[in-house]
Amino acid sequence: MKSKSKKALNSQNGAATLFTAVILLIATTLVAFMAGKTALQEVKMTANNYRASQAITAADAGMDYALAYFNGVGLAIAGSDHDNDGTLDHIDNDVGFVNPNRATIIFYSESSLAAVTPAPLPCVNPSVDGTGNQKSALIQVTGTSDDGIASRTIFQCVGTRNLLKGGGPKQSLISGASVGLTGSAQIINRYSDLNIWSADSTAISGGAMETYIRPTDMEISDLTEAELIDDTTSPSIPNVQKVSSGGLGGGTDTYQNDAFLAAAKTATVANISGGGDGSGPGTFFNLFFTESLTAMSEIANGIPTATGTQLLSSGISDAGLDGLGGVVFVNGDASMNANGTTIGAIDAPAIVIVDGDFDFSGGTIYGLVYVTGDTTITGNPSVIGTTISEGSVSGSGTLKLVYARKIGDSTDGPPIIGTTGIISGSWRDW
Numbered sequence: 001m002k003s004k005s006k007k008a009l010n011s012q013n014g015a016a017t018l019f020t021a022v023i024l025l026i027a028t029t030l031v032a033f034m035a036g037k038t039a040l041q042e043v044k045m046t047a048n049n050y051r052a053s054q055a056i057t058a059a060d061a062g063m064d065y066a067l068a069y070f071n072g073v074g075l076a077i078a079g080s081d082h083d084n085d086g087t088l089d090h091i092d093n094d095v096g097f098v099n100p101n102r103a104t105i106i107f108y109s110e111s112s113l114a115a116v117t118p119a120p121l122p123c124v125n126p127s128v129d130g131t132g133n134q135k136s137a138l139i140q141v142t143g144t145s146d147d148g149i150a151s152r153t154i155f156q157c158v159g160t161r162n163l164l165k166g167g168g169p170k171q172s173l174i175s176g177a178s179v180g181l182t183g184s185a186q187i188i189n190r191y192s193d194l195n196i197w198s199a200d201s202t203a204i205s206g207g208a209m210e211t212y213i214r215p216t217d218m219e220i221s222d223l224t225e226a227e228l229i230d231d232t233t234s235p236s237i238p239n240v241q242k243v244s245s246g247g248l249g250g251g252t253d254t255y256q257n258d259a260f261l262a263a264a265k266t267a268t269v270a271n272i273s274g275g276g277d278g279s280g281p282g283t284f285f286n287l288f289f290t291e292s293l294t295a296m297s298e299i300a301n302g303i304p305t306a307t308g309t310q311l312l313s314s315g316i317s318d319a320g321l322d323g324l325g326g327v328v329f330v331n332g333d334a335s336m337n338a339n340g341t342t343i344g345a346i347d348a349p350a351i352v353i354v355d356g357d358f359d360f361s362g363g364t365i366y367g368l369v370y371v372t373g374d375t376t377i378t379g380n381p382s383v384i385g386t387t388i389s390e391g392s393v394s395g396s397g398t399l400k401l402v403y404a405r406k407i408g409d410s411t412d413g414p415p416i417i418g419t420t421g422i423i424s425g426s427w428r429d430w
Contacts (some may be wrong), residue, residue, distance in 0.1 A: 051150035058143030062103030079414025157426035300329035326417025
């Protein structure tokens, strides 16, 4: 009996051992399974974090590209319609990434802001479709990971820095001294009735200079933009009426011996004598610009070129000026003599500041020319925009000045290169 009981007990011990082994095996399997699942989950999380990092990096880089694109840095034009096709640009593949489609850039118009979800802070004067205002824009950038699984979208509003007071000057030629052009200069302003504004005398009767305004029976709306800034002078000038000439003398489109300009010139001299840069309150420069001369030079210094920046040294001439756009600042005297030299463009005007004397005998400038010294005219140069000289304007060349307002109060076209910036508080990340 005892032998049988002992055998039964031994059998029960073997069953318990087997049961325990099975339990341990199952537990080990579960632990291994959970450890594997945890490891897999961690791998997935690491991969997702990596994809998210790639996406936000691509979005950030795309936004940097979009801001430079809108500012026109290193490009021929600023704004959001570089191909001038009348619609805001949509950029997919030319962002400079190794992998295509890493970032998509969209410039939104005012009419399409409602399509942005969730809506960002409203932009100031958001750009509109077509050939309307491009002075500000809403930029949307979506970055993706290498495998295209993860994406990140950010928004930013950008606007244009206002550099000119009162929407910009309304005259073709402004001088803080005398105007004496004895050559066959032709000055045209189809927007307003004032061509020359000077602090001293303007010699008309003794020279071949002629000035023109829009005919009295025509409105600005009757003419296209191309007709308003048409610089054709031979065999006849279209859509104008002559006001001043050697035969007619000075007409109503010339305002000379102006005490207001003379006082501003006096303030300029006093400012310089006191150690200023010549652009303090009440100075000649301060009449037209919201920024100081020093600030304008800093803006130009922030615009890169192939050889440096657009803050140029004294003595610069055609080779160093040709093809520039946006804000150009010459720290001293400058000359422009070759007929092929061009600064700015009709749809991308420039602001050219010469902090010295300017010898102008050839080439074309589209935009505003500001000279702190004297301006000497020879040859056949032309300006499509406005010319301002704190000193005298003299010479015997065939100067051609045609007033254009794109540099100032016009909302048409893109902003001036180097003048745009981020609208504070508008950055959003979704």
